[in-house]
Every structure is written in structure tokens, then in C-alpha cells.
Amino acid sequence: MAAASAAPGGLFCRQLLFSLLVLILFCDACQKISLQVPSHLQAETLVGKVSVKECLRSASLIRSSDPDFRVLEDGSVYTTHDLVLSPPGKSFSIFLSDSQQQEQREMEIVLEARGKKVLRKRHTKNAALKRSKRRWAPIPCSLMENSLGPFPQHVQQVQSDAAQNYTIFYSISGPGVDKEPFNLFFINKDTGDIFCTRSIDREQYQEFPLYAYATTADGYAPEYPLPLLFKVEDDNDNAPYFENKVTIFTVPENCRTGTSVGKVTAIDLDEPDTLHTRLKYKILQQIPDHPKHFSIHPDTGVITTTSLLLDREKCDTYQLIMEVRDMGGQHFGLFNTGTITISLEDENDNSPYFTENSYFAEVEENRIDVEILRMKVHDLDLPNTAHSKAVYTILQGNENGNFKISTDPNTNEGVLCVVKPLNYEAIRQVTLQIGVVNEAQFSKAPNSQPPSMCTTTVTVKVKDSDEGPECQPPVKVIQSKDGLPAGQELLGYKAMDPETRSSEGLRYKKLGDEDNWFEINENTGDLKTVKVLDRESKFVKNDQYNVSVVATDAGGRSCTGTLVVLLEDNNDHPPQVDKDVTICQHAQDFAVLSPMDADGPENGPPFQFLLDNSASKHWTLGSKDGKTAILRAKQHMDYNYYNVPITIKDRHGLAAKHVLSVRVCDCTTPSDCRMSSQVRDRDVKLPNVILGKWAILAMVLGSALLLCALFTCFCVVTKRTVKKCIPDDVAQQNLIVSNTEGPGEEVMKVYLCGQDEEHKHSEDYVRSYNYEGKGSMAGSVGCCSDRQEEEGLEFLDHLEPKFRTLAKTCIRK
Numbered sequence: 001m002a003a004a005s006a007a008p009g010g011l012f013c014r015q016l017l018f019s020l021l022v023l024i025l026f027c028d029a030c031q032k033i034s035l036q037v038p039s040h041l042q043a044e045t046l047v048g049k050v051s052v053k054e055c056l057r058s059a060s061l062i063r064s065s066d067p068d069f070r071v072l073e074d075g076s077v078y079t080t081h082d083l084v085l086s087p088p089g090k091s092f093s094i095f096l097s098d099s100q101q102q103e104q105r106e107m108e109i110v111l112e113a114r115g116k117k118v119l120r121k122r123h124t125k126n127a128a129l130k131r132s133k134r135r136w137a138p139i140p141c142s143l144m145e146n147s148l149g150p151f152p153q154h155v156q157q158v159q160s161d162a163a164q165n166y167t168i169f170y171s172i173s174g175p176g177v178d179k180e181p182f183n184l185f186f187i188n189k190d191t192g193d194i195f196c197t198r199s200i201d202r203e204q205y206q207e208f209p210l211y212a213y214a215t216t217a218d219g220y221a222p223e224y225p226l227p228l229l230f231k232v233e234d235d236n237d238n239a240p241y242f243e244n245k246v247t248i249f250t251v252p253e254n255c256r257t258g259t260s261v262g263k264v265t266a267i268d269l270d271e272p273d274t275l276h277t278r279l280k281y282k283i284l285q286q287i288p289d290h291p292k293h294f295s296i297h298p299d300t301g302v303i304t305t306t307s308l309l310l311d312r313e314k315c316d317t318y319q320l321i322m323e324v325r326d327m328g329g330q331h332f333g334l335f336n337t338g339t340i341t342i343s344l345e346d347e348n349d350n351s352p353y354f355t356e357n358s359y360f361a362e363v364e365e366n367r368i369d370v371e372i373l374r375m376k377v378h379d380l381d382l383p384n385t386a387h388s389k390a391v392y393t394i395l396q397g398n399e400n401g402n403f404k405i406s407t408d409p410n411t412n413e414g415v416l417c418v419v420k421p422l423n424y425e426a427i428r429q430v431t432l433q434i435g436v437v438n439e440a441q442f443s444k445a446p447n448s449q450p451p452s453m454c455t456t457t458v459t460v461k462v463k464d465s466d467e468g469p470e471c472q473p474p475v476k477v478i479q480s481k482d483g484l485p486a487g488q489e490l491l492g493y494k495a496m497d498p499e500t501r502s503s504e505g506l507r508y509k510k511l512g513d514e515d516n517w518f519e520i521n522e523n524t525g526d527l528k529t530v531k532v533l534d535r536e537s538k539f540v541k542n543d544q545y546n547v548s549v550v551a552t553d554a555g556g557r558s559c560t561g562t563l564v565v566l567l568e569d570n571n572d573h574p575p576q577v578d579k580d581v582t583i584c585q586h587a588q589d590f591a592v593l594s595p596m597d598a599d600g601p602e603n604g605p606p607f608q609f610l611l612d613n614s615a616s617k618h619w620t621l622g623s624k625d626g627k628t629a630i631l632r633a634k635q636h637m638d639y640n641y642y643n644v645p646i647t648i649k650d651r652h653g654l655a656a657k658h659v660l661s662v663r664v665c666d667c668t669t670p671s672d673c674r675m676s677s678q679v680r681d682r683d684v685k686l687p688n689v690i691l692g693k694w695a696i697l698a699m700v701l702g703s704a705l706l707l708c709a710l711f712t713c714f715c716v717v718t719k720r721t722v723k724k725c726i727p728d729d730v731a732q733q734n735l736i737v738s739n740t741e742g743p744g745e746e747v748m749k750v751y752l753c754g755q756d757e758e759h760k761h762s763e764d765y766v767r768s769y770n771y772e773g774k775g776s777m778a779g780s781v782g783c784c785s786d787r788q789e790e791e792g793l794e795f796l797d798h799l800e801p802k803f804r805t806l807a808k809t810c811i812r813k
Helices: 677-682 693-718 745-753 794-798 801-810
Strands: 023-026 033-038 046-049 061-064 069-071 076-079 089-098 103-114 141-144 153-157 168-173 185-187 193-196 207-216 226-233 247-252 260-263 280-287 294-296 302-305 317-325 335-345 358-364 370-375 390-396 403-407 414-418 429-438 454-463 475-481 507-512 518-520 527-529 544-552 558-568 580-584 590-593 608-611 619-623 629-633 640-649 655-665
Touching (some): 033 046, 061 069, 153 226, 168 185, 185 207, 247 260, 280 294, 358 370, 370 454, 390 403, 403 429, 414 429, 580 590, 580 629, 608 619
Parallel strands (some): 033 103, 141 226, 247 335, 358 454, 475 558, 580 655
Antiparallel strands (some): 023 033, 046 076, 061 089, 069 076, 089 103, 153 193, 207 226, 260 302, 280 317, 294 302, 317 335, 370 414, 390 429, 429 454, 507 544, 590 629, 640 655
């Protein structure tokens, strides 16, 4: 099975030739064309279609040489009435002419009549019919989009070689037949002619893949299914259109020539990469139209600037009427138009300027935080942006800082205020020079110079007013001697009436006097002491004592001042020192004395340290740096409290005597010392001396008497004659028990023995004792015990430390 072909040596048709019963066959566009048609043709029957454009593209006149046929502009040939063709057929010519080019062409058409098909059946002997070795194949075919008909319109014909011997029936399937869009194509089952029933939109269906089938009457298929591809040729039926309905571009004003503004894009639904979709852009109109500022690239659609004169202040928005046309921009191409809006972005290319060349304002003296003037400026740049917001500056005339200028954020006005009082008596008029700029930096246009700052002059007149007293200066310093007695007068604070430049008529009163040192004279403001002035008072800071004074005039107006009494130091305080001193013999055998002097540095150190004669035998006292001294024992001291009298003098010889309570302790730091405070309260704080022989004898006799009494008591209670184990008395003396908190009677006899004829304490006298530390060499002593003999006397080894200390003292000599 094969498709019908053109005459030998011809080219395949580029246009579809439609017919209800015929197939167009041609060799060349303007040469002889043969058409096979039925022998009987009814009126207005489509005979075929010839390619007029291929023969003569600009044909303006098309006519047939035979009145039995008429030719349309698209090359379709129709019968004018019923017609019967006798074999072998009929021929006629189609004449084409171009009136402008003076060209003529002729096309010869040959109609070949066909007879009716005779049904032939397969014979039994042909039961094993073989397929044809030559595979059937159609001519490539295309359909014209938006064809005007008439319909049904012939598309293609398929034929099978088996039709030469047998009756073959043809059928098709695929999109356009039994699939969407349904019933677009059908085939003549006897002849194999394929027809289209209606026009096609290429933008909806680009091609139709079909299959053709050839079968015999009994259903046998002598051929394989034949794939057919009908491609829809594009018709330029869609005009291009701009992609965005509303297009807005922005570009800075004063931009350079050639600055890209934006790119417009258009869409054409026709077949891509064809002349139908080759688009060209152009600007039809610019609004406003003068001068021309923009151009567009015809192929890319990129809009650029062509002028340096884009000034937003003159015109801030432009509209461009654009056209896009297909067919490469040719006049017969389809086109569409659109509007592009271009907005100019503001640049700070205009300086603000004052609406007035000079201004005048008035203000009363002594007024502060008061608005006296508002100044307006004009700026052509975009309002409410940094390009137009004003910044005001006082350039001259505000050396004393009396004025301040700011910008009102709502009105953009310059607001001039007085922030420091003006004095009419000192100056009656002030002239200010004020400048203004924008918040944003000036953006100069190409080939232009930045403008200078705009300035204006403001004259401020100071108005006189009835003022209250002035307290100038606000702080006044007077000097006085330390220790000044009560009843002495001092020069007080003086205020002044600015109108009269005198203090006459003013009344004074104290506002602050912490320790109530003074009383004030209501008329003069002078002070009088009511207490002795003491520089060392807690109310004096840095040798200064402050008195606040208020001065009031007859009208009730007042001012406040401060009188600072600067006290000259008087050497009236001797050096003082902490009298509690601790020496930790485990860490160091000395103590550091750091005296303080309440007087000033001129009456303070260097200090002189003197040790009393009664203590110089056992202690040394030496100055370290004029501010501190070292107290050190001459020999090893027992752990106890000692009274050490010393004298400290300042640099001018003012002295004070102090009795130091020196605590010698078994410790590393003073805080580690655990010496009982009861010992301090009980002990007799006398100089450290060594006991004489009479003191030792009295102590030994007393101790022996005490031991005898204890032993007698023990014997009476036990009523048994038992040998007791008496511990060795290292001191070879007798000990007595004393549980009193103060010295016993025996101790007092020894105390008296330690006095000389002048009833002064000798260096040999008895001291009270407490625990003196670890490692006592004395043995343990104790009272009589009622324990049985078998218990032993081991308890005597665990008595209180004061007994061991007593024993240690007794055996020292």
C-alpha cells in the first residue's frame, strides 16, 4: 500500500490540496498538474487545490480558461455545474497575472476520470496470502491553520498494493478521530482518501499522529498499521501583546545618557522561531513629547535615556506609547500597543533657601526655653524626604550659647529659641547669622558645581524687665580660723539688685546651716558665730563648711547663693593611736603603731614617739617613717596583757600620752589569739618584773600550808591509814589551792612585800596567773580525793593550766 505521489520528477507539495474525491498530484508549481477525479462531478464540487503563491507570489488576478471551473484566491478549484467526464478526462489552464510587476504565469490542469471500484474476493487458493514486500508509506503532509474550507477538505490518500488483486477497506485512528478532538478526520474506506471536517487552531493542536489500516472484507490485514503525522502549519493569526498590562520603570533624574531604564517584553502565540513571531519594538509617542528623552532597542526592547536633561522638578513622570509588531516589523505584520510609565527618582539637586532675606525678633531679658522666631525655607526637591528636610545652623552671633535653633519635623521650619538668659543691662541687641542645608548630601548634576549654603540674618532685640536680685557669683568663699569662738562676725553673702547695681533694700535669710554654726544679719547678710568653729567636725568636708543664703527684694523676688567658709587648720588635736595592741610571738615579736592626727597635713606627721621610763627597761619604741612606729619587747615575754605608757608628738610638738594595752599571745595573726577576756579584767596590769626571794618564799610557804590542809582533810574522810602517793614538788615547796577569782590573802601579803619605802611597786611582785600556754615544766597538783587507793592519782595530771603556770613561776628562781 502506498500513498499517491506527484508526477515523476516533481517536488512534493508545500500546500495541502483538498478534494472530496481526488488527490492533487503535481510536478512543479507552474507546470502540468494531474488530478484523478470521478467521472461524474456535481456542481460546486472541490476538484483540487493548486499552489498559487508558489507559482506567482504577488498574483492579483486568477482566472480559469474553462468556464466549467472557477479558481479561488487560495488556489481551490471548484466545478460551476454538474459535469460528466468521459475517458480519458479533461484539461484546462489557470492564468495568473501581477498588474504591478507586469508578470503572467500559466498552470495546466489535467483531470483524469476513474471508473467504479469492482469488489474482488479472496479465492480459497489465496488463503495463504503473503504480505507485500514493499511497505506502504505516505507523503509527509501538513494542514493549514484556520483553513476557510469548504469542508470536508481533502488531506491525504493512502493506498495498498494489495488493492490490485483484492478488495481493500481503509480505516484510521488516533487524535482527531476517536480521541480528542473527535471527528476532525475521516477516511473513505474504499478509496483511502482522508478528509478534514473543520478548521484547526495550531495554538491548540500543533500536530496529529494517526494510524491508517488496510484490511480485506474478511478482516485480514495485508499491511502493517501505517503511522501518519499531520502537522498543522502556522497561520499568523495572533498579534503580539505586551506581557504586563501596567509597566512602571524608575530612573534617577540627572542620569547620564545611555542609562538603562528597563526592558519591555511581548508575547506572540504563533509558532516560535518563525517570521510570525519575529517581533520589533518602537516608541510611537512620548508624553510629554518634548524634548525626546528615551529610545528603545527594536529587537531587545531595552529602553535607555538619550538626554542629560531629565529634571524631576520640571517633569516627574513620562509615558511612552509602545508598539510591538511581528513579521520582523513589516507593515503587514500584526501589532499591538501598550503604555509604559517612567518615574524619575528624586536627587538632592536643589538647595533650600529662606523665604526672607532677614528676620527680626524680640525677647525679654532673663527668659529661657522660649521660642522667639520661626523661619520658612523653600526646597524644590521631593517633600518629606532627606532631600528636602532642612537642617539649620547658627553660624555667627551665638558665642555665649544663648540661642538654639532646631527643625520642626511637621512644617520643616527653623525654630529659634533662647536657652540661656539674656541680660538687658549687658547687651540690648544680638545679630545672628543662620544657614540651612538638607539632611542628605547635595547631589550635583553632571558638569555643574555645588551651590553655596543659603544664609540669612536674624536681629534679636533684648527687652528690659524689672528683675529680682542677682546672686553672683552663685558660690562665694570666705576664710576663717579653726576654733573661732562664738560671737565672732564674718563677712556674709552679698546679692545685688541689677536695676540699682547695689544691695540696698535686700533681706537675707539662711536656707542651710547643717550644724547651726551661724546666725545671719537680715539686712547685711553678715554672719555671726554661735558655736566654736571646728575644722574636724563631721559636717566639714575638705576644710569647707557650706551655708545657703536666700536674698529677697521688696517685690518678693529672690535668688539663692552659697557661702563657703574655708577653715584654716589650727593645731588643736594631738595624735591619737589605737591602744589595743597584739603581738603574736609565733609570727613576729613586734607591733606596728599607726597614729592619726585630726589636724591637717601641716599640723600632722612626721610624728615623734617616746617610751615612758617605766617601760623602757622591757620595751623599745622606734619611728619607722615618721608616720608609724615599731613596738618591740627587749626579751621573751610571757603570754599576758601588759600596760605600756608612750607619748606621741606631731611636727609642731603637740603631744598626747597613751597607755597601750599590749597583748602578747600564742598566735599567728591577732585574730587567732584566744586569750580569755576574763584574764584581762582580773589581771593586775603592772609592769613585767621578776619575783624577788621574799616573794618566792611567801608563795612557797603559802603553797605548803595549803597542801597540809588538803592532806589532813583527806585523812579524816578516809579514816584509813593508807600510804598515799604524793607527786614530786619540782619547786620543793608546798602548793595551796585557791578557787577565788581574785588574789587570795596570801597573794596580797606577797603583793605588799613588793613595795619599797615610798610605797611604790618594786620590780619583784606577784602577778595573777591564768593559762600561759602549752609545755609547762611544772607537775600536776590537785586537791584531796576521796577515790580509793587502787584508782591512783592520775587525775592530778589533768588539772587546769593555772596550777601548772603557778608551779612554773615558783621554780623560775
